[in-house]
Amino acid sequence: DAKTTQPPSMDCAEGRAANLPCNHSTISGNEYVYWYRQIHSQGPQYIIHGLKNNETNEMASLIITEDRKSSTLILPHATLRDTAVYYCIVRVVGTSGTYKYIFGTGTRLKVLA
Amino acid sequence: DGGITQSPKYLFRKEGQNVTLSCEQNLNHDAMYWYRQDPGQGLRLIYYSQIVNDFQKGDIAEGYSVSREKKESFPLTVTSAQKNPTAFYLCASSIGRGNNEQFFGPGTRLTVL
Numbered sequence: 001d002a003k004t005t006q007p008p009s010m011d012c013a014e015g016r017a018a019n020l021p022c023n024h025s026t027i028s029g030n031e032y033v034y035w036y037r038q039i040h041s042q043g044p045q046y047i048i049h050g051l052k053n054n055e056t057n058e059m060a061s062l063i064i065t066e067d068r069k070s071s072t073l074i075l076p077h078a079t080l081r082d083t084a085v086y087y088c089i090v091r092v093v094g095t096s097g098t099y100k101y102i103f104g105t106g107t108r109l110k111v112l113a
Numbered sequence: 114d115g116g117i118t119q120s121p122k123y124l125f126r127k128e129g130q131n132v133t134l135s136c137e138q139n140l141n142h143d144a145m146y147w148y149r150q151d152p153g154q155g156l157r158l159i160y161y162s163q164i165v166n167d168f169q170k171g172d173i174a175e176g177y178s179v180s181r182e183k184k185e186s187f188p189l190t191v192t193s194a195q196k197n198p199t200a201f202y203l204c205a206s207s208i209g210r211g212n213n214e215q216f217f218g219p220g221t222r223l224t225v226l
Contacts, residue, residue, distance in 0.1 A: 034214065042220065043203055043219050044203070045217070046216070087155060098169065100158055101156070103157070104155050
């Protein structure tokens with residue numbers, strides 16, 4: 001199974017862009033990259049996902065390198081409410097064709113006022 | 114409101130007792146998942162179910178059991194065989210196969226005394 005590597009923590013000034021990197025050098029060609037975030041003691045919240053093209057939605061942008069070995073999640077204008085642990089996840093195919101997530105240890109993002 | 118519910122939020126049990134954690138969803142999702150989270154760690158998959166009356170072991174299934182008798186319910190039993198059961202347990206669901214994100218419940222924090 002592919003694994004992800006993320007820095008354990010990052011700080012970002014409020015109103016600035018937060019760029020969260022992720023390495024997934026062993027990812028296979030059909031495995032997607034997902035990003036979730038988790039605020040303390042709550043369930044993770046979906047942010048965005050992609051395969052090889054860059055993606056954007058109302059929450060964030062996802063930039064995937066051409067070789068797919070790394071990606072960056074961008075929160076364009078970070079707010080204090082974006083303080084959370086951000087997980088970069090590789091989705092693999094488990095037995096019986098069901099998809100399953102492989103979580104890393106995440107990046108603890110702290111947005112500073 | 115549609116969503117995933119887990120109850121209770123906090124659960125205490127004596128060592129050696131089995132305990133069942135509840136997970137219910139009214140999203141009409143086919144797939145359901147159970148994860149375990151330890152402090153400072155990412156989520157690890159315990160069991161998952163693609164359809165009713167079918168489920169597969171995840172990465173850390175030893176000491177746990179599940180059932181999927183109804184589409185909307187996926188209870189997890191933590192048995193006395195689980196060596197270190199104290200953890201935060203998260204349930205999730207997704208539409209099923211395909212490129213769909215998982216929706217997470219609020220979690221149950223189990224403490225075994």
